[in-house]
Amino acid sequence: MNALRFSRKHLGIPYIIFLSVFVILPLVLIVLYAFTDSEWHFTLNNFADFFLRSGNLKVLAISFGLALLTTVICILIAYPVAYVLAQSKLKASGIYLLLFILPMWINFVLRTAAVKELLYMLDGLGIYDVSENYFLSTIIGMVYDYLPFSILPIYTVLIKIDKSAIEASMDLGANPVQTFFRTTLPLSMPGIMSAVTMVFLPTTTTYVIADTLGNSKVTIIGNLIKTQFDAGTAESWHVGSAISLVLLVIIFASMLFSGKLNENDQKGGASKW
Amino acid sequence: MKKVVYMLIIGILCASIVLYFTQGIEKVSADDVEILRVYNWEEYISEGDEDGEYADVISDFETYCQEVLGRNVIVEYSTFGTNENMYNELNMSKKSVGGKTTYSYDLVCPSEYMIMKMIREDMLETIDKSKLENYYNGASGYLLERFENLTVDGKKVSDYAACYMWGTMGFVYNPEFVEDIDAFDWSLCWNEDYKGTSTIKDSVRDSYVLAIGYVYQDELLALSEQYSKGELDAVTYNAKITEIFDRTDSDTIELVKNALLDLKDNIFGYEVDSGKKDMAQGKILINFAWSGDGVYTLDTAEGAYDDIPEDEILELSWAVPTAGSNIWFDGWVMPKGSNTELSLEFINYLSRPDVAVSNMSYIGYTSAIAGDSLYENAVDWYGYAGDSFNLEQDGVEKVVSGNKATYTYFEDCDFETALSDGETEVYKNWYITEVEDGTTTYFVREQYFILNEDTSEYELDYDETFEVFEVDLSYFFDNLEEYDSASIFTDTLGRQFSAQYPDFDTVTRCTIMKSFTDSETKDLNDMWQTAKIGRISSAIIWSIIGVLAGIILVVITLTTLYKKGKIFQPKAPKGYTLKNIDLH
Known part of the structure; x- marks a missing residue:
């Protein structure tokens, strides 16, 4: 009887079921396909x-090069925006933030189609x-599609930074530039790192954007x-799984x-004091 | 109170769920219901519309079964986007029970190469030809004969498939910017005059046709010349062309690869579906396309589907290269374990001339069915029946002046009947044939009359004469009963008409490309992949790799140094010394 008693753990059952059917099982299938030929040997x-x-x-290099460029541009644009938004005492800052993350609520295929039309207009x-x-x-x-994903994590970290840390830095004689590089930036590293992971990894595979805007001329x-899975030959699914x-x-x-890096930074940031 | 409301809502929900399921059960549990599972291309059958302008072929078939055959048939209709998706889906549904293989569909409509692949893999049931009366009587004899000659592994394709729609591959182009003569040349997409303005299909098979046409154009043209000189007959000529388009030896693949690599720098891009829209909106000037899509693109550009402003209307053209091209067709096949009897009934129904006309009007492709209704339909869409220019018929007036003889025949237009019908608009066509020094030219004079309400008389509103050209379609419409001539006179050569009904010269120079074997497909896919990646200098690749490696290296060293306390340590302001402070 005891075993049937409801405990808080059981709340996780729906997710476990979901996880095993839609995450674990596909992973197992990918591994299975990747290491076998069409005869299952x-x-x-x-x-x-x-x-x-x-x-x-070449494709690997191009994908990562593209992802790197995108990430760098995203962070370069996102950080100042997030910083300004986090610093501003404006009542409307919430609305500004909303304006930046609004596109996130629209499906990225639609957004990409919109960018295509804009570029054609230009x-x-x-x-x-x-x-x-x-x-x-x-x-x-x-960049357009992943910018919101880089603003948000940086913004969330920035507003959580303890103001007293910055005040302390100022008190100890650091000028604003020093304060930024010595205090704010290291403390916001976790935000940057999660922004990097949220931008860098998806961009290596988002071929829909590459196909729509790159006129299908950019292969990532x-x-x-996708080509392997569409090819329809006996072993193409196996090769596709191997690439996956x-x-x-x-x-x-x-x-x-990046997890390691993040960890180090947090530790570093703390031990610094 | 709240509780009552909740109970009520839950009660209603439960009741509707129960109702929903029991209804389903009722439907399925009836003994006499037969289910036909049809798997077709998207937008590839007349699905009907609200105005009732187009027929709903599927439900019409169900009604037909009910009323004429006395059978209770439900068609489960689903669609696919690409042949490969269909093939994958079909294979996933494969079940082997007691040595018998079944798939989850009764009737599928793949393209020719996929049909051949499925025949090769023994996935299909054979067709009982005696059950397809409408198809074998209605379809163009010419097409049937071409399919009769099509074999894969010694099996006849016609034993497994019934052709549904067919067409050629060619170029849709914008004649305002692209010279007509260039459009009939396979090098069109390689032409630097049109750099960055053309799109090709993002598919290895179609691009292969394009590249073969380009790299072997001289050879193809030489054959064409031999044929036009009469040194080759149509069959041998076609066989020789087919041999060229079917080449997959490593030299050819290498040539094609280089051609496609060159092509990448000269085209606008690759497309799967967006080419139609981009072309119609004038974003691109050239699109390598299937004839059915070509018709659709030309129609869209003219504003046939949407009202578009006058100045945005484009008149596009269609060309099938003179050196030869590919014929495609989509056919109905029955996967193993299918309900063949009912499937054949469905194919037979689709082959009825009236149903074929409905489907053609709705999807814009060309049906394999010929015959009187289809001919009338083509005449109605594109021009004037060949019979109208028959000089032997009654009512032809002949006027001779000098070397020129003018024959005029005009269609009766009965104003009296129109008046009693309450019609406010009637028209009158004049068919004029001029013969001068042995050359014959044809004209049509069209007149529209509009009823003047005040005087109750018809007044001439529109009167125009234009030259028309004869296109002999007797090769295709070889089973006409009421018409002596299968010609169509049209003023729209090189446009929708030519895409829909290619003339005999065009089909003679088109081949049905073979279906590649798995190993050929693999080689071609590899080639295609390489060609699509394009010529990227290894300097760029190495610099990307270098930068990435550099970043990783720098980050790792910095973090290790940092961890060891060697860098980024707080420095004491001037005049102070820093002691080890640990806030923790």
């Missing part, structure tokens, strides 16, 4: 197939060349995976990396 060929092709490595005015600048368009689209890892697994490992590694 164990093989490593899928990985060899991926890494031995120089084109695929093209019509003769300011911008849509057909030449497909790479730039892709970056514009990525997302495209590679490679990507998964990369994502996992960078999560670990």
